[in-house]
Amino acid sequence: VCIHRVRSCSSIRFIKSKYVCVFDKSALKFSHQQRLFRTSAVSCGQIVQFKLSDIGEGITEVTVKEWYVKEGDSVSQFDSICEVQSDKASVTITSRYDGIIRKLHYSIDDIAFVGKPLVDIEIDASKGVASEEDVVETPPMSHEEHTHQEIKGHKTLATPAVRRLAMENNIKLSEIVGTGKDNRILKEDILNYLAKQTGAILPPSPKAEIVPPLRKPEAVPAAPKDKARKIPVPVSRPIAFSGKDRTEPVTGFQKAMVKTMSAALKIPHFGYSDEVDLTQLVQLREELKPVAEMRGVKLSFMPFFIKAASLGLLQYPILNASLDENCQNVTYKASHNIGVAMDTEQGLIVPNVKNVQVCSVFDIAVELNRLQSLGSAGQLGTSDLTGGTFTLSNIGTIGGTYAKPVILPPEVAIGALGKIQVLPRFNGKGEVFKAQIMNVSWSADHRIIDGATMARFSNLWKSYLENPASMLLDLK
Amino acid sequence: MALQSLKNCLWLSCVLRTPKACFWSTASGGLIIQSVSNDVYQNLAVEDWIHDHMDLEKQHVLFLWRNSPAVVIGRHQNPWQECNLRLLRQKNIKLARRRSGGGTVYHDLGNINLTFFTTRKKYERMENLKLIVKALKALRPQLDVHVTDRYDILLDRQYKISGTAAKLGRTSAYHHCTLLCNADKFVLSSVLKSPYKGLKSNATPSVPALVKNLFEEDPSLTSEILLDAIAKEYAVQHQIDHHITLINPADETLLPGIGNKTKELQTWEWVYGKTPKFSISTCVNMTYKDSVVDVKVNMDLKHGRIEVCNIDLPEQWLPPGLYSELVKGLTGSKFCPNEATTLVTTLLRVCPQDDELHSRWNLLCENMIRLM
Numbered sequence: 001v002c003i004h005r006v007r008s009c010s011s012i013r014f015i016k017s018k019y020v021c022v023f024d025k026s027a028l029k030f031s032h033q034q035r036l037f038r039t040s041a042v043s044c045g046q047i048v049q050f051k052l053s054d055i056g057e058g059i060t061e062v063t064v065k066e067w068y069v070k071e072g073d074s075v076s077q078f079d080s081i082c083e084v085q086s087d088k089a090s091v092t093i094t095s096r097y098d099g100i101i102r103k104l105h106y107s108i109d110d111i112a113f114v115g116k117p118l119v120d121i122e123i124d125a126s127k128g129v130a131s132e133e134d135v136v137e138t139p140p141m142s143h144e145e146h147t148h149q150e151i152k153g154h155k156t157l158a159t160p161a162v163r164r165l166a167m168e169n170n171i172k173l174s175e176i177v178g179t180g181k182d183n184r185i186l187k188e189d190i191l192n193y194l195a196k197q198t199g200a201i202l203p204p205s206p207k208a209e210i211v212p213p214l215r216k217p218e219a220v221p222a223a224p225k226d227k228a229r230k231i232p233v234p235v236s237r238p239i240a241f242s243g244k245d246r247t248e249p250v251t252g253f254q255k256a257m258v259k260t261m262s263a264a265l266k267i268p269h270f271g272y273s274d275e276v277d278l279t280q281l282v283q284l285r286e287e288l289k290p291v292a293e294m295r296g297v298k299l300s301f302m303p304f305f306i307k308a309a310s311l312g313l314l315q316y317p318i319l320n321a322s323l324d325e326n327c328q329n330v331t332y333k334a335s336h337n338i339g340v341a342m343d344t345e346q347g348l349i350v351p352n353v354k355n356v357q358v359c360s361v362f363d364i365a366v367e368l369n370r371l372q373s374l375g376s377a378g379q380l381g382t383s384d385l386t387g388g389t390f391t392l393s394n395i396g397t398i399g400g401t402y403a404k405p406v407i408l409p410p411e412v413a414i415g416a417l418g419k420i421q422v423l424p425r426f427n428g429k430g431e432v433f434k435a436q437i438m439n440v441s442w443s444a445d446h447r448i449i450d451g452a453t454m455a456r457f458s459n460l461w462k463s464y465l466e467n468p469a470s471m472l473l474d475l476k
Numbered sequence: 477m478a479l480q481s482l483k484n485c486l487w488l489s490c491v492l493r494t495p496k497a498c499f500w501s502t503a504s505g506g507l508i509i510q511s512v513s514n515d516v517y518q519n520l521a522v523e524d525w526i527h528d529h530m531d532l533e534k535q536h537v538l539f540l541w542r543n544s545p546a547v548v549i550g551r552h553q554n555p556w557q558e559c560n561l562r563l564l565r566q567k568n569i570k571l572a573r574r575r576s577g578g579g580t581v582y583h584d585l586g587n588i589n590l591t592f593f594t595t596r597k598k599y600e601r602m603e604n605l606k607l608i609v610k611a612l613k614a615l616r617p618q619l620d621v622h623v624t625d626r627y628d629i630l631l632d633r634q635y636k637i638s639g640t641a642a643k644l645g646r647t648s649a650y651h652h653c654t655l656l657c658n659a660d661k662f663v664l665s666s667v668l669k670s671p672y673k674g675l676k677s678n679a680t681p682s683v684p685a686l687v688k689n690l691f692e693e694d695p696s697l698t699s700e701i702l703l704d705a706i707a708k709e710y711a712v713q714h715q716i717d718h719h720i721t722l723i724n725p726a727d728e729t730l731l732p733g734i735g736n737k738t739k740e741l742q743t744w745e746w747v748y749g750k751t752p753k754f755s756i757s758t759c760v761n762m763t764y765k766d767s768v769v770d771v772k773v774n775m776d777l778k779h780g781r782i783e784v785c786n787i788d789l790p791e792q793w794l795p796p797g798l799y800s801e802l803v804k805g806l807t808g809s810k811f812c813p814n815e816a817t818t819l820v821t822t823l824l825r826v827c828p829q830d831d832e833l834h835s836r837w838n839l840l841c842e843n844m845i846r847l848m
Contacts, residue, residue, distance in 0.1 A: 253819070
């Protein structure tokens with residue numbers, strides 16, 4: 001009796017679903033019935049024992065290696081349930097039914113038997129049950145949908161949720177190319193189709209569309225009806241539909257960042273910024289690049305910035321110091337181990353170049369190359385990442401001009417370098433010329449460093465870079 | 477050239493099951509394709525793509541591929557147990573986890589890979605291996621090669637020249653195997669020896685075997701000759717043209733969605749994160765100043781991450797606060813030297829600046845990282 005009621009209710013729902021607002025109003029009349037219908041549907045769901053089907057080659061038992069579902073999860077037909085292994089063959093077992101997993105009969109590493117129950121699934125009675133054979137077949141739906149498919153002449157694979165989404169958006173399933181298993185239409189396919197239709201959500205990018213070679217017109221996996229459409233380029237999904245929060249634990253790199261930054265917060269920061277005219281340095285680097293290349297080394301601007309910083313630290317050693325926990329003692333570090341912030345796939349790391357005070361610009365370039373290749377391979381060692389005394393962050397390679405860098409304890413100062421821009425400036429004669437301008441933003445620990453010291457250090461650093469020849473006078 | 481492109485076009489229209497007339501209705505029975513790429517991830521992605529998207533009812537597929545140096549572990553294996561990860565990183569040898577079962581293999585250009593795609597119902601490994609043996613014997617009748625009941629191919633009754641693995645899905649299946657033509661046996665043996673001690677796991681273990689290259693048996697045999705011979709035999713058995721279609725695994729037009737498959741195979745979560753639960757129980761001996769410090773380490777690892785971390789140090793060797801920071805930091809982190817190094821070096825920033833302390837910390841951490 002309750003199953004009969006469920007069926008009649010479901011057909012009403014589907015026929016009316018096109019007219020959403022009408023349905024909503026009429027829902028008020030049906031609401032009581034609806035609610036009853038729902039609760040009765042839950043208690044009427046039958047539990048089906050899904051047995052492990054034949055693997056082939058006369059195999060009778062397999063080892064369960066991984067579960068993709070747990071008790072209480074809802075599954076759709078063709079969703080993967082588990083992975084089993086038998087004698088070098090890994091088999092993905094997929095669900096035959098739509099429903100809710102009620103029991104897993106085996107744990108990981110248990111032996112499962114062919115023909116015996118693998119999982120118990122509670123089937124939602126209104127949705128119907130797939131046939132026994134593993135054939136491409138659509139689960140029984142309302143009349144309207146069934147005829148719709150037959151008219152098109154072929155069967156489309158899609159779960160009830162996907163069908164509803166298509167129906168609500170007036171999309172014909174036959175127009176969509178499925179990217180799921182066996183060309184099954186997934187939710188993403190509907191969303192991508194919608195994104196292309198609206199156009200307003202995505203920026204027009206005629207250049208990005210790849211024109212397929214003329215010799216393969218039939219091979220284009222786009223909707224066959226629309227001849228004007230070219231190969232779609234994967235673009236970002238429309239934000240309207242995603243909206244599911246995701247919580248992850250903070251581990252690894254992020255945990256480390258949390259620790260460092262929380263400690264850094266205790267340091268009273270002050271900032272000081274300036275602009276540096278790198279016109280002469282740019283020219284110098286152009287001249288020296290091929291020389292370095294002949295020696296097998298890539299020469300960027302960083303070695304110059306680092307060496308100039310070290311020369312500056314010789315005059316203002318307090319910037320290369322460390323304050324102890326109780327703020328009782330200041331330790332002036334003898335080595336200038338200048339850290340270079342690096343952006344990797346996993347996050348921010350700061351390896352340092354040791355003893356810059358006794359290195360030439362070329363030595364620094366060599367060391368930077370080494371650190372950079374280790375950094376991108378994820379193979380930096382502990383010694384490369386510890387012992388830093390002063391840090392430079394070249395955020396300008398990514399973009400930006402001004403920054404407010406955070407000091408990395410136990411250091412007391414840090415500099416962030418913006419990007420080099422070509423800007424008009426006035427020279428001594430009052431003429432406008434093209435200058436290569438870079439902004440630097442320093443942060444320092446105000447407990448032991450005052451503004452004047454920072455300013456003087458910055459001026460000295462700036463003068464070395466604006467007039468590279470002056471570095472020669474003070475090079476050690 | 478035109479014939480090949482026409483065939484590509486027709487193959488694809490059948491493959492995608494678009495509602496257009498299928499020119500292959502006179503069921504040709506088979507298709508032989510070869511990858512132009514030597515990237516193990518790209519080639520594994522092609523296998524995934526064919527498994528997920530191709531209709532194998534009308535025709536079976538033979539996929540031929542070779543990889544630049546890589547170690548490939550089976551779906552349910554433990555990379556720490558199977559190979560020398562430190563050596564892999566040093567030598568820049570890639571590590572990949574395939575979707576089929578079985579054991580660990582070393583690939584380089586001297587090893588050829590053959591994948592036989594069929595419907596689930598037509599899955600039959602023995603037939604495929606017999607085909608390979610037939611091809612080899614046709615090429616060099618004096619070769620003593622035969623198939624064992626463990627689905628290996630042995631040369632001279634004792635040397636393994638081929639290993640097998642398979643993947644079965646809902647409607648399709650594939651069986652792939654290797655064939656040792658002229659691989660670097662020295663690198664192979666050094667890379668497939670795990671230095672990690674104290675590992676306890678239920679992951680599928682590999683069965684080590686004595687191997688030999690076909691090249692050693694007959695120096696006139698090259699990978700190309702062998703690939704061609706096998707393709708020829710496949711063509712004969714499936715009554716098709718002996719024609720190998722080249723495919724580019726980076727071609728998103730030909731194989732839509734392949735980029736994502738390739739990317740997924742390279743993620744840490746797939747390669748390392750899919751390792752079944754395991755534990756490490758070992759003792760590390762550290763030489764500090766003039767004494768030896770014994771450290772007992774016990775860790776439980778799940779999804780490649782440290783779930784439980786126990787490090788037994790002599791009392792007060794490290795200040796307790798710092799010690800608990802280390803344990804807290806490692807718990808939940810990936811069992812990965814890069815991540816661990818970043819974590820421990822960062823933790824060092826927020827502890828007292830004491831040289832003695834720092835050197836103890838560095839020593840302990842370096843030893844912990846060596847376990848990864």
